[in-house]
Amino acid sequence: MNDMSRTESALDTQTNKITARGVQVHYGANHALRDVNVDILDKTVTAFIGPSGCGKSTFLRCLNRMNDTITGCRVSGEIKMDGRDIYDARIDPVQLRAKVGMVFQKPNPFPKSIYENVAYGPKIHGLTTNKAEMDEIVEKSLRRAALWNEAKDRLDSPGTGLSGGQQQRLCIARAIATSPEVLLMDEPCSALDPIATAQIEELIDELRSQFSVVIVTHSMQQAARVSQKTAFFHLGNLVEYDATATIFSNPKDPRTESYITGRIG
C-alpha cells in the first residue's frame, strides 16, 4: 500500500497549475459557491465529487470562464493559472478556453465530419493554415483520444454517426487538438456504457502525462479510479481536498465520510 502510493506520487509533479483563492459565485441571489481555496496540480487528475447542486460544476466552469456566458452569474475571488489571473480584463476568454479545454456530459460533436470536428479548434485559433500540418494535428489528436484506428477510414463521415463512446472520444480529440494545458471534464462518462467508460478512463490516465485534468463525476468509484487528488464539495463549500487514496480510505471530515460511504449527510 505504501509502496503503491509512493509509485503514484513519483509520477506526480507538485507544481501548481491553477490556484484559486476565496472564490465566490452568485447566480443572482443564490450564493452557489462559498470561499473556495484550492491548488490544482499540473500533470495530475483532480476529481470534484459531491451531491447535485454542491457547486462542483460551477467551480469547474469558473476555471475556463464558462460562467461568463451565464447571465446573472457573478464570480469573485482570484483564480490564477501559471501565476496569471484568468479574470484579468486583458485576458481573452476565447484564448483562455483554447488553453483550458472542456468536455461535457453528453457527447456534442458538431454536425460536421469527424475530420472537421477535430480541425475546428486549430482552425479558428489559427494554429495552422497548412493542410498537411492540419492532417497531422487531426491524426495526432485522434490517436491520443484512442479513436484513430476506428475513425481513420471514415474521416469524412459525420461525427454524429459514431457510437456514444466514440463521439465522446471525438469530443476529447477536439478538445485536445488545440494543445490545451488543462482539460476540464464535466461528467464525461455519465452517458456511456462501462466499456466506453473504461476506455475514457484509460485515456484520462494517459492524458495526464501532458496536461492537468480536472473531472467532475457523480461516480465515486470513477473518482477513485482515475484521480490522484479529490475535492469534496457540499452545499457550495469545499469540504475536503486531499490525495484520492486518503479521501477514500480515511477522510478527515465526517461529511466526506458520510457522502462517500453512502450515508445521509
Add this chain to the structure above:
Amino acid sequence: MMSNERHIASAFDRDLEGILIMIMKMGGLVETAILNAATALDTRDDELAETVRRGDAAIDTLEEQINLEAARVIALRGPVAGDLRTILTVIKIAASLERCGDYAKNLAKRSVLLSQMPAIAGASGSVRRMAKAVGLMVSDALDSYVQRDAGFAAEVRQRDLEVDQMYTALFRELLTHMMEDPRNITACMHLHFITKNIERMGDHATGIAEQVIYLVEGKLPDDDRPKDDITAARAPGIGG
C-alpha cells in the same frame, strides 16, 4: 473519522450488522473454549476437554462464513473509508479468533494427556488464572470493536503486559519443577506449551485491539506493543 449514521441503502447496514453478529458469536465461542479448556485442565475433566475439542469445528466454520460474507460485501457494495476498514478488520479479527480457537483445542488435547500424569503443584491453577485474564482480553477487545471504542481498545492492549508477566512467572516455576525432579519433565513440557499458547492468545487479543484502533482512527498505533516476555531474550529458540 467514523460515521455512525445509517446507509441510504439499508441492505448495506444489514450486511454489516450480519457480519458483526457472526464475529461476536465467534468471539463468544472462543472465550468459552479458552475458559473451558483451562477448567478441564485444572479439574482434570476429560469430558469437558473433549467438548472443547469438538467445539473447534464451529469456530472454523464461522471464520469461513465471515470471510465469504466479507468477500461478498466487497464485491457487491464496494465499501470505502470506514466501511472498508470494518470489512478489512473483520477478516483479520476472524483469523485471530480462529487461531485462539486452535490454541484452546490444543490445550484441551494436552489436558487429556496431563490428567494421566501426576499433578504439578500449583501449575494448573496458575494456567487457569492466566487463561481467565486472556479470555477477558479477547471479550473486551471484541466489545471495544463493536462499540468502536479506541480508548477501551488501547487499555486492553496494555493488559498484554500482565499476561506476558504471568507467562514469565509460570515459565520459571515449570523450570524449577523440572530441575527438582526429572520425572516432572513430560508434564512440565506440556504445561509449558499450554502456557506459551495462552500467551500467544494474549498477542492475538492485542492484535484485535490494534485493529479496533485502526478501524476508528484509520491508522495502527505506531508505538511498540508492551512486552515483558523475557524468556525470548534469555533462552533463544523458545521465543516467538
